[in-house]
Amino acid sequence: MLSLPYPFDRGYMQLALVAAVAVGASAPLIGAFLVQKRLSLMGDGIGHLAFAGVAAGLLLGVWPVAAALVVAVTGAVGIERLRSRGRASGDLALALFFYSGIAAGVVMVGASGGLDASVLSYLFGSILTVSPADAWTVVGLGAAIVVIMAVLGRALFAVVLDEESARVAGLPVEALNTVLAALAAIAIVGAMRVVGLLLVAALMVLPVATSQLVAGSFRAAVAVAMAVGMASCVVGLGIARVWALPPGGTIVLTAAAVFAVTSLVADRLLHRAGKAPGRTVVPGSHLR
């Protein structure tokens, strides 16, 4: 245990901090690309699939995390396929999997004798009861995501700019999209039992929304999103300890507040500058 000042003076807080910061750094990295592909709710959709996976695991007597991983990765790749083949738009593809996933979960939980706390513990694991092994698992997962994205980032950027010309240029568009979808699923399932589904899914999107308001380039946006993600975790976790609030929710609210404040400040600056020559921020344009 390190000697950190309050509110991070306790061992359990330090483990929570390690796990949260790993998620805060890695989730926005995936989200930066998902948001550009209009798949901002991918994380949430994967959560619904993971619920079905956990239920299936409990029903069949298989390790629920493994079952959730299989179902989530398959579903995420399925969402990507539906979208890329033009069978359904991004949001419709997500909805199809959302509802099928949650319905399958409900049916299987019913079949296995009803919803009990064990199902929920897999989806909404508490960050304050993280074991050292779990914390390092999340750190390892986060590091793997950072490395993979560092390698694939440029090619993925070309794909989100324009899929057709990327295809004409000979980039492995299908493979890159599949890897991104699978990586999102692995990140969600790997971290949800530790830090909670809400935290991973939200940190894929909220810091990215903030970064788009201020960053002057895509590269800078990714860096800002990671910084905002990590900072939200530190600040949110600290606030949660001080006021005895649920940590996952507090971190997510912190990330949302960072967005709101940034948006207001950016609007104000834009207003003062007349028409901003450098960064143009159109109020509400990020919500389209």
Place this chain on the structure above:
Amino acid sequence: MNDHAAEPVLEAENLSFSYGHEPVLDGVSLTVAPGEFVALVGPNGSGKSTLLRCLLGLLKPRAGEVRLFGAAPADLRHRWRLGYVPQRAALAREMPATVEEVVGAGRLARSGWRRRFDAADRTEIEHAMSSVALLEHRRRRVSELSGGQQQRAFIAKALAAQPELLVLDEPVAGVDAESQHRFRDSLTHLVAEHSAAVLLVSHELGAVADDLDRVVVMRRGKVYFDGPPADLVATGVSLGVHHDDLPLWLEGLVKPDNGT
């Protein structure tokens, strides 16, 4: 690259395609020679977009054959030889990509996506930006630029790989006059400096009419005219910048009884 000089950069033979029972392409043949500047024109619904997608390998024709640099589209090894600028290429407002990042993405076709850019790559990216007069805007977000400037950024993206055939889909549609002229300059520059071939799909020719080697006119899934612009002008169509009645004439082709 001189060893390829003799073979056509693009050859399409007897292409047919249909959506359901609706034939869209009906025995279309088309050839583009190295360094040739060709415009593919036709009214809406004449099949030119479908033809374009078949030529690029994005769509598989029901019958017929496409060869890019002598190979089937799927087998083309040096993909950078084919450059493509899609229609209405633009970025979502919230996308924070700069001009330099967008143009750099086009270089991946040449450099390979796994390798870091070297000095030669960076020089070409800069060269591509300056050839569309966007070098001074390199660090600006593309989404902040005017429609014409955005279009030029996407042309520079295709130029960054130094293609031997550049295919542009409706590049001047809805673009201001200054951008049209800059667009023309960068194309003629490309043709002159790299002896690249250009295939331009459009329903208006505007500023580039004078520079064309050939015009191919599509009508209801077939090639209606294929020859030098002068021959088209001889049939009574004016192609000048200020008196371009091509769009009007093309509209006339849609009518069922406007025979040859």
